[in-house]
Amino acid sequence: MALQARGLEVRLGPGGRVCALKGLDLTVHEGERVAVVGANGSGKSTLLRALHGLLPLQRGDVLRGPGRQAMLFQRPYQLRLSALNNVRVGLWLQGLAWRATHEPAWQALERVGLAALAHRNGRALSGGQQQRLALARAWALRPAVWLLDEPTASLDPHAKREVETLMAEFAAEPGTTLLFSSHNLGQVKRLASRVLYLEGGQLLADLPVHRFFSDHALAATCPPAWAFLQGETA
Numbered sequence: 389m390a391l392q393a394r395g396l397e398v399r400l401g402p403g404g405r406v407c408a409l410k411g412l413d414l415t416v417h418e419g420e421r422v423a424v425v426g427a428n429g430s431g432k433s434t435l436l437r438a439l440h441g442l443l444p445l446q447r448g449d450v451l452r453g454p455g456r457q458a459m460l461f462q463r464p465y466q467l468r469l470s471a472l473n474n475v476r477v478g479l480w481l482q483g484l485a486w487r488a489t490h491e492p493a494w495q496a497l498e499r500v501g502l503a504a505l506a507h508r509n510g511r512a513l514s515g516g517q518q519q520r521l522a523l524a525r526a527w528a529l530r531p532a533v534w535l536l537d538e539p540t541a542s543l544d545p546h547a548k549r550e551v552e553t554l555m556a557e558f559a560a561e562p563g564t565t566l567l568f569s570s571h572n573l574g575q576v577k578r579l580a581s582r583v584l585y586l587e588g589g590q591l592l593a594d595l596p597v598h599r600f601f602s603d604h605a606l607a608a609t610c611p612p613a614w615a616f617l618q619g620e621t622a
């Protein structure tokens with residue numbers, strides 16, 4: 389088991405008025421590549437944030453397997469520092485001495501093809517470069533579990549491919565588990581082994597990728613997910 393949620397209930401907003409996750413059960417095994425799909429507001433970001441321990445839980449719990457877990461947010465966040473120092477800070481926060489962060493941070497920038505921009509301010513990078521910087525910061529920690537919230541939203545096709553390629557390469561490293569949300573169904577087909585469909589904070593479908601994209605199977609097992617797919621592909 390890489391990650392498990394049991395009876396996960398999350399309430400947001402003043403007084404917890406919005407029930408964003410309504411008692412969700414999920415077990416993700418080591419090595420799985422899980423896509424989370426669903427309409428805007430269905431709870432994808434809330435699920436990923438809750439699985440990363442960033443939200444108070446109204447009910448239920450989250451269990452984590454061995455190894456580190458890293459998360460990339462829907463809106464990439466960079467410190468007002470060089471790209472290199474953005475990665476170094478990530479390592480330093482994990483307890484490495486500042487001097488010891490230089491070498492692994494360089495390696496991580498090289499890994500994502502950003503070494504030439506190491507001294508550029510992280511916030512002055514393009515959207516695609518910022519997303520690669522976020523990947524470098526995460527990769528430097530050698531996470532066993534990656535949580536990525538719409539990692540290629542608003543990237544141009546070229547940048548999208550670059551980020552997808554990196555995701556596929558990271559996921560191929562032994563023992564690595566990937567959980568990502570996406571509105572891009574082509575990307576889901578390319579990267580995922582399993583698909584979760586969320587609607588109104590509930591997990592309505594949880595299927596192997598080939599079954600999720602088989603009209604026949606989905607129409608029979610989960611009509612709302614089937615209707616969602618018809619809309620997305622229209």
Ligand SMILES: Nc1ncnc2c1ncn2[C@@H]1O[C@H](COP(=O)(O)OP(=O)(O)OP(=O)(O)O)[C@@H](O)[C@H]1O
Pocket residue numbers: 400401402406407408426427428429430431432433434435462
């Ligand atoms: N800080 C907040 N306060 C109150 N309600 C919130 C807050 N954040 C999210 N919500 C609500 O919780 C629900 C789930 O939101 P969430 O951001 O998880 O959806 P999502 O599936 O990631 O959507 P998107 O595809 O637009 O990113 C929505 O109804 C949203 O309006």
Ligand SMILES: [Mg+2]
Pocket residue numbers: 432433434462537
């Ligand atoms: Mg979201």
